[in-house]
Amino acid sequence: MYRSEQILFDKGKPVRIAVRNYSKDDFDELIDIQRECFPPPFPSELWWNKEQLTNHVTLFPEGALCIEIDGQVVSSLTGVCTHFDPAHPNHTWDEATDSGYINNHSTNGNTLYIVDISVRPAFRSLGLGKIMMQAMYHVVVEKGLERLLGGGRMPGYHKHAKNMSADGYIEKVVSGELYDPVISFLLKCGRMPLAVVANYLEDEESLNFGVLMEWKNPFKIL
Structure with a gap:
């Protein structure tokens, strides 16, 4: 499982962060992040639901990452392993991610596919999206995959x-x-x-x- 601690600086003030795998204990906060990132009129039924999140932490927990600051989950990044052929790139997000349920996760896949990345608006100045992406690169290398990919x-x-x-x-x-x-x-x-x-x-x-x-x-x- 993944955990990395770093210190960032926000206008000269140190901010300690922890990049880690998310778990069932984080589900309410992860849904709240979706609510902040995609407020109405974005349809609430398209936010993460607990069935999707359960699949993330069960089928591919290595691909379920979040950042925590002062005990609060402030961002998340979700991936799934798939088989991708660069010679035939056309597909939809729904096809690649099983509409976010990742039941298509393949332990023999060659590609880590990004399902979603979300950062609470109040924390976007810290560059958390880039930090999470770099953490997912570590997963690609550790698992010996060919690439990280996403639309x-x-x-x-x-x-x-x-x-x-x-x-x-x-x-x-x-x-x-x-x-x-x-x-x-x-x-x-x-x-x-x-x-x-x-x-x-x-x-x-x-x-x-x-x-x-x-x-x-x-x-x-x-």
Whole structure:
């Protein structure tokens, strides 16, 4: 099981954090994080439910990570092991994650697939998302997987869709000509774009596109 303690600084004030696996004792806080990250009119039935969370900690507990500060869970990151073929990248979020239930978890999978990442808004200035992502890279290396993969929203795309394709938008984000709050964040975490997928998830801002963002295991020769 995973546990790592660090000290961050918020405007010069030290903040001690613990990155660890989440458990059943954390379920209420994890659902509360979803409520804060996705407030109404986002439908509450799409927040984590306890059946999904039970599957996370039962089927693949190594992929269930959270950050705790002063006894409060303030962020979470969930993954699942799947088999991924880069030659056939097209899929939806529902297909890759079993709609968040991860019943498709494969102990023989070659890829750690990111199901969800959430950080309470009040703590987003601390860079917790990047810290959790790096922790999940440790899991990839420890398990000898080929890659970490996940589909990123591209919420800035709707502002530029009349002038460029989804692929063209991502090229400009990668080159630094445009900034996208999700894709630019994933690039800063070391993830690289692999493919733009249409109808990846229902998301008006992204026009239903998702970008598969990959981190290759540097100790694994592909």
